[in-house]
Amino acid sequence: MTTTAQRRFPSPFDVEAPPGADDWRRLYPYYYLFSEERREFEEEQFWFFDGMHNPEPVYPFDTIMPESWWVLLNQFLTRVWMVPPTLGIDQRIVNGYLYVSPTSISDPAEIEARVPHFLQRAGDYYENWDEIYDNWIAKAEDCIERLRAITFPPLQEMEPIETVTSRRGTTTAWDLIASYNRLLENMHEMACYHFELNMLGYGAFMTFSDFCKQAFPGIPDQSIAKMVGGVDILFFRPDDELRKLARLALELDLAGAITSNEDPDAALAAIAAAPNGDKWRQAFEAAQEPWFWFSTGPGYCHQHRAWIDDLTVPFSAMRGYIEKLQRGERIDRPLDQILAERERIAGEYSELLPSDDDRQAFGQVLELARKVYPFVENHNFYVEHWHHSIFWNKVRDVGGVFEAYGFLEASEDIFYLHRYEVSQALYDMLTGWATTNPARSAYWRDEVQTRKQIMAKLRQWAPPPALGKPPEAVTEAATVMLWGITTEMVEQWLGAQDGGQGSDNGDLQGFAASPGVAEGPARVITAVDQLDEVRSGEILVCPITAPSWAPVFSRINGAVSDIGGIMSHAAIVSREYGLPAVVGTGFGTKQIHNGQRLRVDGNTGVVTVLPSEA
Amino acid sequence: MTAATHIRWFQDCGALASAEVGGKCAGLGELILAGVDVPPGFAVTTAAHEEFLQAHDLRRHEAELLGAIDYEDVAAVAAASAKLRTLVQGSQLPAGTVSAVEAAYGELCQQAGSDTVPVAVRSSAVAEDLAGASFAGQLETYLWVEGSEAILEHIRRCWGGFFTAEALSYRHRQGVADQLLMSVGVQRMVRARTAGVMFTLNPVNGDRSKVVIESTWGLGEPLVSGEVDPDRFTVDKVTLQVLGRSIGAKQIEHRPDPERRQVVVAEVDAERRAAASLSDAEALELARLGKAIERKFGGPQDIEWAVDGDGSEIVVLQARSETVWSRRERRPAVEKKASALEYVLADLLNR
Numbered sequence: 001m002t003t004t005a006q007r008r009f010p011s012p013f014d015v016e017a018p019p020g021a022d023d024w025r026r027l028y029p030y031y032y033l034f035s036e037e038r039r040e041f042e043e044e045q046f047w048f049f050d051g052m053h054n055p056e057p058v059y060p061f062d063t064i065m066p067e068s069w070w071v072l073l074n075q076f077l078t079r080v081w082m083v084p085p086t087l088g089i090d091q092r093i094v095n096g097y098l099y100v101s102p103t104s105i106s107d108p109a110e111i112e113a114r115v116p117h118f119l120q121r122a123g124d125y126y127e128n129w130d131e132i133y134d135n136w137i138a139k140a141e142d143c144i145e146r147l148r149a150i151t152f153p154p155l156q157e158m159e160p161i162e163t164v165t166s167r168r169g170t171t172t173a174w175d176l177i178a179s180y181n182r183l184l185e186n187m188h189e190m191a192c193y194h195f196e197l198n199m200l201g202y203g204a205f206m207t208f209s210d211f212c213k214q215a216f217p218g219i220p221d222q223s224i225a226k227m228v229g230g231v232d233i234l235f236f237r238p239d240d241e242l243r244k245l246a247r248l249a250l251e252l253d254l255a256g257a258i259t260s261n262e263d264p265d266a267a268l269a270a271i272a273a274a275p276n277g278d279k280w281r282q283a284f285e286a287a288q289e290p291w292f293w294f295s296t297g298p299g300y301c302h303q304h305r306a307w308i309d310d311l312t313v314p315f316s317a318m319r320g321y322i323e324k325l326q327r328g329e330r331i332d333r334p335l336d337q338i339l340a341e342r343e344r345i346a347g348e349y350s351e352l353l354p355s356d357d358d359r360q361a362f363g364q365v366l367e368l369a370r371k372v373y374p375f376v377e378n379h380n381f382y383v384e385h386w387h388h389s390i391f392w393n394k395v396r397d398v399g400g401v402f403e404a405y406g407f408l409e410a411s412e413d414i415f416y417l418h419r420y421e422v423s424q425a426l427y428d429m430l431t432g433w434a435t436t437n438p439a440r441s442a443y444w445r446d447e448v449q450t451r452k453q454i455m456a457k458l459r460q461w462a463p464p465p466a467l468g469k470p471p472e473a474v475t476e477a478a479t480v481m482l483w484g485i486t487t488e489m490v491e492q493w494l495g496a497q498d499g500g501q502g503s504d505n506g507d508l509q510g511f512a513a514s515p516g517v518a519e520g521p522a523r524v525i526t527a528v529d530q531l532d533e534v535r536s537g538e539i540l541v542c543p544i545t546a547p548s549w550a551p552v553f554s555r556i557n558g559a560v561s562d563i564g565g566i567m568s569h570a571a572i573v574s575r576e577y578g579l580p581a582v583v584g585t586g587f588g589t590k591q592i593h594n595g596q597r598l599r600v601d602g603n604t605g606v607v608t609v610l611p612s613e614a
Numbered sequence: 615m616t617a618a619t620h621i622r623w624f625q626d627c628g629a630l631a632s633a634e635v636g637g638k639c640a641g642l643g644e645l646i647l648a649g650v651d652v653p654p655g656f657a658v659t660t661a662a663h664e665e666f667l668q669a670h671d672l673r674r675h676e677a678e679l680l681g682a683i684d685y686e687d688v689a690a691v692a693a694a695s696a697k698l699r700t701l702v703q704g705s706q707l708p709a710g711t712v713s714a715v716e717a718a719y720g721e722l723c724q725q726a727g728s729d730t731v732p733v734a735v736r737s738s739a740v741a742e743d744l745a746g747a748s749f750a751g752q753l754e755t756y757l758w759v760e761g762s763e764a765i766l767e768h769i770r771r772c773w774g775g776f777f778t779a780e781a782l783s784y785r786h787r788q789g790v791a792d793q794l795l796m797s798v799g800v801q802r803m804v805r806a807r808t809a810g811v812m813f814t815l816n817p818v819n820g821d822r823s824k825v826v827i828e829s830t831w832g833l834g835e836p837l838v839s840g841e842v843d844p845d846r847f848t849v850d851k852v853t854l855q856v857l858g859r860s861i862g863a864k865q866i867e868h869r870p871d872p873e874r875r876q877v878v879v880a881e882v883d884a885e886r887r888a889a890a891s892l893s894d895a896e897a898l899e900l901a902r903l904g905k906a907i908e909r910k911f912g913g914p915q916d917i918e919w920a921v922d923g924d925g926s927e928i929v930v931l932q933a934r935s936e937t938v939w940s941r942r943e944r945r946p947a948v949e950k951k952a953s954a955l956e957y958v959l960a961d962l963l964n965r
Contacts, residue, residue, distance in 0.1 A: 084962055115959065123955045204954070207961040215947035216823040217816075223853050348852040352822045354944035361948050361957065368954035515855050517894070603855045 007494050009466045011043055015094050021457035023450070024096055027060045029418055032093040046490075047092065047099040047467040052483055052563040053300045055543045057096025057458040060418040060451070061395065064184070065300040065388075066091055066098055068191035076195045082117040083199070089478065096458035099467060100483075102476035125200055129371050132197070136375065139193055140382040147186045147390050150179050152397045154404050155433045173430045176401065180426055183394050184419060190391075194383045201372040201379075202478065208369035211362065215353055220603070222515055222571070227346040228369045229338075234381040236333065238294040238307065241287040242314055243331050246321035248283055252276035255322045262532075264311035290386050296531075298544065299384030302396075302415050306389035316532050320555055331554065333577070398422065405429055407441040408448065416451045417444070465493045465586070484511055484563065484584035492586070508592075510560070510585035512605035514574035518558035519610065522596045524589050539598045541588050553577045558600035560588045560607050574602070582607050620662040620714035624655050624801070634659045636738030636797035641933060648910040650903065651929045653922070654725060655733065655801030656718045658769055660740060662711045663795045666773070670705040676777075685786045691779050698777035703770045715769070715800070716762045722802055730760045732803040732875065735768040737775055739796050753781075753796075757833070757877045758803055758870060765800055772798045804929060805870045808891040809834035809920035810844060812900055813936060814851070814908040820939035822914065824857070825849040825901040829892040831882055832867030834918055834931070842866060845891050849901035856894045863887055896926055907933050914940050 012034045017024055025033055034042050054066065074088035087103040105111050125132060153172050163171055170178075209224045249255050254277065257270035271277040288308055296313055297304025307314045321331050346366060353359050399411030407429045408414065417425060425444050432439025473487045474480060492509075523538040525531060534540060534552045540559045553559070559574055559581040574581035580602030588607065592598065597610040627635045627643025635643070639657035646652050667673055679694045707715075723731045737753035753775045756768045775781060776794050785794075810829035815822045828844040830837045837844045843862035850857050864882050871878045892900075900919060907930070908915050914936035922929050951957050 084959070086962070111963065118959060118962075119955060122958070126955055126958075203958055203962065207954075207958045210961050210964075211948060211957070217819060217821055218848065218857055219823060220850060220853065220855060220857060223850065223855075226853075345852050349823060352851070353947055355946045357950045358947045361950065364954040365957050368958070515853070603857060604859070 007470065009047075009468055009470060009493070009497065010464060012047060012092065012094055012099070012467045013039065013043065015464075015467065017095055018457050018461040021095065021454045021461070024454050024458060026447075027096065027416075027418075027451055027454065028058075028063065028093050029420070032063065032091070034092055034094070042092070043468060045090070045101045045103070045468050046471045047094075047101045048479075048483070048485055049463045049465050050091075050098045050100045050483070051463070052544055053298060054098045055563070056301070057455055058093060058098055059302065059415040059455070061415040061422065062301050063093075064187060064419050068188055069195065072188065072191045073195040073199065076199055081122050081200065082114040083122075083203075084111045084114045084118050086476065089476075094467065095461050095463065096455065097461075097463040099463075101468070102479045104476060122200055122203075125197075126204065126368060126371075133375050136193060136197060137382070140190070140379075140387070143186060143190050143193065144382070144387050144390065147183075147190075147387060147394065150183050150186065150394055152176060152179055152394070152401050154401055155429075173434060176398075176426060176430065180398060180423065183391070183398070187391055190383060190387045194379060197372075197375050198379060199478070201376040202482070204365075204368045204372045205376060208365045211365050212349070215358065215362070216349065219349075220512055220515065222513060222602075223345060223349075225571070226338075226342055227349070227366060228373050229342065230370075230374055230377060232374075234378040235294075235385070237381070238291040238314075239317070240333075241291045242317050243321055245280070245284060245287060246318045246325060246331070248280055249318070249322060250325055252280050254280050255326070258315065259319050259322055262316075264315040267315055268311075293386040293389045294381075295385050295389050299380075299388045302392040306385070308389070309393070312529075313531060317552070317554075320552075324554070398426075402426075402429065405433065407432075407439065407444065409445060413448045416448045416455075464497075466490065470494060489584070489586065507609075508560070508582070508585040508588055508607040510582040510588070510605050510607065511571070512602055513571035513583040514559075514577075514579055514581040514602045516558075516578070516580035516602045517599065518580040518602075519597065519599045520557040522560075522592045522594060522598045523556075524592055524594050526589055539600055541592045541598075543589055553579055558598070558602070559583075560585055560592070560598070560600055562586060562588050562590075619659060620665075620711045621656045621658055621718050623718070624652060624657065624799075627657055633740055634661060634797065636660070636740050636799075638736060638738035638932065639797055639799045640738075642799070642801075644911070645907070645930055645933055648907065650907060650933075651927065653802045653804050653929050653931070654722060655799055656722075657738060658711065658715060658798040658800065660795035660797050662708075662714075663773060663797070665708050665711065666705070669708050670701075672701065672705070675701055680782070685783060688779075691782055695777050695779040695782055699774040702774040702777065703767070705770070707766055707770070712762075712766060715766060719762050719765055719800065722800075726802060732758045732760050732870070732872075733765060734799075734801050734803050735759050735765060735772060736799040736801065737772040737796055738799050739794075757835075757868075758875065760875060769798045769800075772796065803870060804833070804920045804931065805872070805923045806833045806920035807923065807926075808832070808896075809918070809931075810837050810892070812904050812917045812919060813914070814904045814917070815914040815936060815939055816848070817936075817938065820942070820944075823851050825851050825904045827892070827897055827900055827904075828862075829897075830862070830864045830867065831886060831891045832869040833877065834920060835868050836866055836879075838918070847892065847894075847897040849897055851901065851905055854898050854901055854905075856897055859890065859894070859897075861888065861890055864891060892921070893926070896921060896928065899928055903928060903930070911935070 058066065070091050077083045077086050078088050085104050087105055090101040090103065092099050153175055155172055159171055205228060208228060209221070212219050212224045249258055254271055254274055257274055258267050261267035261270055271280055292306065292308035292314065294307045295304045296307070296310065324331050350359050350362050353362055395414060396411050399408065399414030402408040402414060402425070403411045407425070414422060428439045429441070432441070470490050474485055474490060479485050518539065520537050520539045522541050523534050524541045525534065526543060531552055534555060536555050537557050540552065540556045542559070543562045553574065554577065556579065558579060561583045562585055571581060571583050580600045582600055582602060582605050585607060592609065599608040599610055601607070622631060622635055624639060624642045625646045627639045628647060629640050629644055631643065632640035635657035642652050676698060679697055683690055683694055685691060719733070722733065723729055735756040737755065739753055754772055756771065759765055759768050773796055776796065808829050808831055810827060811834065812825060812827045814825050816824040816826050827847040827849065828837060829847070830842050830844045836842045842864050844864065845862050846860045847856055848858035849855065864887050866879055867882050868877050868879055904915060904917055907917060911933065915933050916936045917930060918932040919928060919930050921927070949960070951960060
């Protein structure tokens with residue numbers, strides 16, 4: 001039998017471009033590409049497809065997201081906290097898709113040398129966590145406030161008279177350059193805050209998780225998460241607001257306006273025309289800031305719009321809540337139950353430990369995990385939803401300036417340019433504006449067209465799950481916990497590559513993310529705009545879910561995702577909704593078809609396609 | 615002697631009564647006191663046994679037959695055994711015992727709404743008196759016994775169980791005194807759809823956060839004796855979730871057959887072999903029950919249970935302390951550290 005170490009995934013150097021996309025490398029900066037001079041190193045690394053954050057080919061501008069963590073997350077691991085065994089998580093792009101590669105230090109002496117630094121540095125943060133987290137919220141909110149203040153004035157034929165009367169000396173051209181630079185800086189600043197705390201947060205959680213697994217072999221991940229999880233989680237707030245609005249609509253006799261209009265604009269118009277419409281409208285407006293800055297995706301990609309920009313999801317959810325309320329059903333999350341369960345579970349496991357020393361240790365690691373957990377749960381709202389949704393809109397504003405000047409055909413075209421290419425294009429446009437001579441807008445218009453064609457081809461390519469040399473065992477914390485990649489999964493990929501199937505009987509194995517067993521017809525959703533196809537009682541099958549999908553969670557019987565570990569959004573949301581879920585199945589959206597009857601076992605992590613009812 | 619001293623209903627058989635009703639019946643009494651569903655029944659007491667021995671001067675016969683015996687002489691032991699058992703089984707029970715058993719059985723029948731409710735007749739030795747000699751697996755249980763006459767006969771058979779050749783040799787080896795007494799349990803027969811054993815810890819690694827259940831179709835006898843590969847369920851004791859489920863081959867079943875009025879041994883067909891003999895909901899109910907019994911009795915338990923009849927009423931047939939892991943010293947789960955930070959570091963280094 002060959003071992004994992006001897007078998008290999010394809011070399012990244014042997015991956016061929018899909019037909020018609022030979023020139024894909026022009027979309028990305030040189031440092032993102034596999035290259036001959038790093039070949040020896042690169043071929044010996046394990047690279048896995050990061051479908052969790054970037055299921056689609058990455059738009060050139062959108063590389064700002066993975067690029068931000070490439071430096072900013074890694075620096076915290078390797079240069080700030082000096083996490084003893086961890087080297088960084090590297091990245092490359094292949095045919096438009098993002099691959100990542102975690103590495104660890106193997107030399108014991110090198111690890112040992114980092115220990116005292118880690119204890120000093122991480123110790124300081126853990127010790128002062130609550131205060132640091134309070135400050136963190138203030139920093140994050142301030143960063144968002146400054147982001148909102150960034151504006152991109154249009155280039156005009158003649159500078160506004162205020163440029164003269166204010167004697168400010170600076171101009172629209174300077175404003176655009178400065179604002180764009182500030183926009184990029186602001187994004188990187190938020191990324192710093194993001195990674196300032198999240199690796200320490202995950203580390204503390206992981207410690208508690210590993211403790212439990214050692215003491216209680218086979219303990220479900222969800223039990224571990226339940227002992228730590230809070231109830232006052234920000235990313236449930238947007239959905240809570242919708243429940244309130246649904247109730248208010250019923251109180252004000254406006255339910256019909258919402259339930260009978262699928263189009264949000266039509267619903268809003270019907271409400272405006274109704275006697276109590278103003279009152280509801282006020283509540284609706286008040287709920288939007290900040291709670292509708294809630295991305296319909298994980299927030300890493302510009303195409304995932306926030307609720308505030310696309311009211312389809314919130315209105316569809318409100319329709320569901322109103323109908324439930326009309327049937328006399330409860331629509332609240334059982335918060336008191338969740339909290340009582342958390343204490344009961346932790347208490348009972350503690351009692352089952354062998355010794356008082358163990359109980360003391362359990363108490364210590366649980367306390368730390370609970371201390372860090374509000375950040376772990378809430379940072380998504382501040383960072384990915386609130387901040388990033390505004391950020392993407394600001395980028396659109398820059399695109400709008402290009403469009404208005406006639407430099408780009410459409411504001412959205414800006415996403416086909418890398419952020420540093422935008423700097424060039426901006427300067428190019430300004431030279432044209434300032435000299436009144438032609439700028440090279442045709443260069444970028446042609447380039448955007450070429451890139452659109454290439455990306456369309458790249459979208460049809462199926463990225464292999466991994467490249468390069470498989471690890472003997474997957475141990476790196478983030479890889480397991482965030483990406484949900486395990487040694488078994490790597491084995492399975494190798495098996496599939498050797499011509500085998502995912503499993504013999506057609507069952508899909510993933511992580512048991514949320515307990516319970518459910519059956520129902522499958523609804524395969526690959527993009528957020530298909531969400532309104534989801535019908536009551538169906539099993540949602542998706543590549544990855546975002547928290548803002550929560551409203552459909554009140555309608556479905558169970559959830560299955562291709563990607564994600566136990567700490568992924570799908571898992572957390574499912575647990576909160578008491579919905580059986582299996583995450584990280586790998587192939588769910590590819591193997592399952594709409595309408596097939598599924599059995600989702602959230603206790604064992606198995607998804608079974610049931611024989612059709614003849 | 616009054617009826618009350620010839621028999622005792624299980625609900626009156628607490629641990630204090632164990633000298634009178636033996637270990638097995640006392641255990642059932644404790645379960646009933648703890649609120650657990652146990653099939654109803656009564657113990658024929660050691661006092662009734664004593665009265666029987668005296669009525670027929672059986673101790674003297676025993677002393678005569680065994681006094682000069684050479685225990686190495688297998689044929690001689692077998693001959694003495696046969697004589698003693700014939701004697702026991704051929705002797706009439708004293709009238710007081712007969713009427714007490716008849717009356718109690720009548721009540722069981724009345725409860726069940728049947729003239730001849732089938733019962734199991736079980737030996738319940740006074741294990742505490744045997745100085746570690748448990749007679750494990752040697753004393754008999756008779757299934758599907760109907761009518762007073764048959765019950766009285768099987769009570770004598772149970773008592774005769776002290777005189778099987780194996781029991782005689784065993785007593786000799788263990789140096790057990792001859793003043794042995796045995797109570798006999800008479801218990802309404804469980805019409806088990808499914809039965810099995812449950813441990814309130816993981817018997818593989820001693821993990822106390824799990825309940826492990828083995829189950830098979832029909833009565834639990836072939837599972838206990840190892841004749842079948844049972845289904846196995848692992849349940850989390852805290853969250854009460856089924857964590858693992860494996861389907862065993864369940865080759866045969868011991869099935870109570872009301873028409874033939876006996877327990878039949880039958881092959882299990884392919885479809886039922888492949889099916890789980892216990893639903894997840896039943897596994898969870900069992901685990902809940904196991905957890906409650908463990909809490910009541912103050913330690914990990916080894917429990918025999920059955921799913922009774924057409925419904926899914928779970929009854930417990932026996933609960934005793936788990937002996938393997940409970941007697942070991944429990945090793946600490948983690949190496950003790952000074953602070954949470956030290957645990958984080960250790961976790962990072964040990965991954």
